[in-house]
Amino acid sequence: MSNALIDTAPDFSQPIAVLKHCHDRIRKQLQTLQNLLSHLPQHGADVDAQKAAQAVLKYFNHAAQLHHEDEEHNLLPMLQATARGADASLLAELVPAIMAGHKQMDTDWSIIKTQLEQIANGTSTVLSTSDVARFCDTYAAHMVMEETHIATMAKRLFSAEQMAQLGSAMQVRRGILPGLPRSQVPEQTTIAVNHAVADGVVLADLRLDYGRASLTEQDVLDDxxxxxxxxxxxxxxxxxxxxxxxxxxxxxxxxxxxxxxxxxxxxxxxxxxxxxxxxxxxxxxxxxxxxxxxxxxxxxxxxxxxxxxxxxxxxxxxxxxxxxSRPVKSQIAAIASRQSAPIASREQMEANYDAAAAASGEQPVxxxxxxxxxxxxxxxxxxxxxxxxxxxxxxxxxxxxxxxxxxxxxx
The missing domain is CATH 2.30.110.10 (Electron Transport, Fmn-binding Protein; Chain A)
Structure with missing residues (x-):
């Protein structure tokens, strides 16, 4: 019921590989679900069953949801913005099916989740064979479709910059500050002030293409x-x-x-x-x-x-x-400074601050x-x-x- 070997995930510089790794972990969790079906009738909701149920709950309540968001908010919109011709036609057919699949899996998960929560706390041994079969079959077919068509298309169409954008968006979603490659950080780019070519880049041509997310009228709140x-x-x-x-x-x-x-x-x-x-x-x-x-x-x-x-x-x-509520030194600075007015030197500013501090005492006004x-x-x-x-x-x-x-x- 448990796996002591920890497999090493690819890093976010390989976002398609990370998504495939997520699929592999999903398959392991689905196998755990199927193992539970045979374990429960023989051993009941014992410690092993509870740990297995807890592991499945943890994964599908959190990691699997992030995976779906990666696809819905980044991977698929980026593909739709990039694909042309036959690729665009295939996406027009597949994307609605993928979105519908996510919705169906969310519905199926809500049913299984309730059963697993009771197994996880040892109060029930009920796990529906038909519910698990439907959930596992839907997920399995869904992942095959994505790996066969979506992942291969992304690897074929996306530039290195797009892969970096996708990977950094996935990191942000997980609360990780993305380590963008140097070419993706505009403030690190040296540009000649006369607009001539610098390091092979003309100032007028310097641009960073975007593609981490989309925004629709349905995405935003009414207020x-x-x-x-x-x-x-x-x-x-x-x-x-x-x-x-x-x-x-x-x-x-x-x-x-x-x-x-x-x-x-x-x-x-x-x-x-x-x-x-x-x-x-x-x-x-x-x-x-x-x-x-x-x-x-x-x-x-x-x-x-x-x-x-x-x-x-x-x-x-x-x-x-x-x-x-401000620090006292900030209060004194507000008193001492005639903001935007010229002054002779930094030394004069410091002298004005010292005078304001002396006049203000312990509690500036x-x-x-x-x-x-x-x-x-x-x-x-x-x-x-x-x-x-x-x-x-x-x-x-x-x-x-x-x-x-x-x-x-x-x-």
Missing amino acids: PIAQFGKWFEEALHAKVNEPNAMSVATVDADGKPSSRIVLIKQYDQRGFTWYTNYDSQKGQQLRANPHAALLFFWSELERQIRIEGKVVPTSAEESDKYFY RPAHWGGYRLDPVRIEFWQGRRSRFHDRIVYVKQADGSWVKERLQP
Whole structure:
């Protein structure tokens, strides 16, 4: 009933091999299920039976679901974006069958799962032969179809870059920060400032093709704030570098724009909040024109979120609450700095800080020129990168009654 030998899985630089390895593990779990059918009548729900049931439950409750998501959200969409001619025709036939197979297996699993849970805790010896047979037969045929057609097509069509994208998406799904190859990390690429060829690459031709996920109208939630929260949680889980960093674009009284990166501190149905110096450049511009645009870009997930709306200062109570939650040195820095104003030297800045620290004592007081801004959104767009710049864009627009209408935009 148990296997003491631990087989070594391929790494995510070989994503198709990883998927095949998952199939092999599924076959082992299916064999354990079939072994249980003969074991239970003779030995009942003994320790071996309980351990076997627990192993099957653990695998199909978690690992098998990740495997299905790899296929549904990455492998199949990438193939559909790449395949042409006969390959595209074959995919049009196979993909609906694969999706229907996943749904059927989920339904069958929910039936077997209940039986296995009782076996796992030793309270039952009932495991339906017909339920197990249906589940095993469906999975077996499904895996053969995928290995015969889908895996071979992917190995034939995908470039090295696409394989890297698929592998890194699979890692992100498992909470692993992907180790992208050097060619996939734009900030590591050296480019000549005169736009000439550098290392064989022309600046205008430098691009990273996307293909980790797709975005449909059915994928997104009806409430854009809830959808933002869903994507933000996924960015945290994927260990995106500073997922709370956003660009804030403002316009001055003469219509000249500027932008900068700040850190979001709160989001809810009222809007998106950050804190700053009210006398800074952005503060002055927001007084002249209280409209702004926010942008989150999470390259690890090939996603961006664009948010537009009107900006208002937060209440003094809210500003106080956040100010006094900050480290004391950050509080002093907010007092000492006339943000965006010229200064002669770093030494002068340090002297200003020391003077503010001496004047503030043990408990600095929030200055009137420092506090929060909240953008009340009227337009929120979710962007998912796709192959050949044929991206997915879903936008929400707020209506006069406060409701949201969503629609797809062309890339």
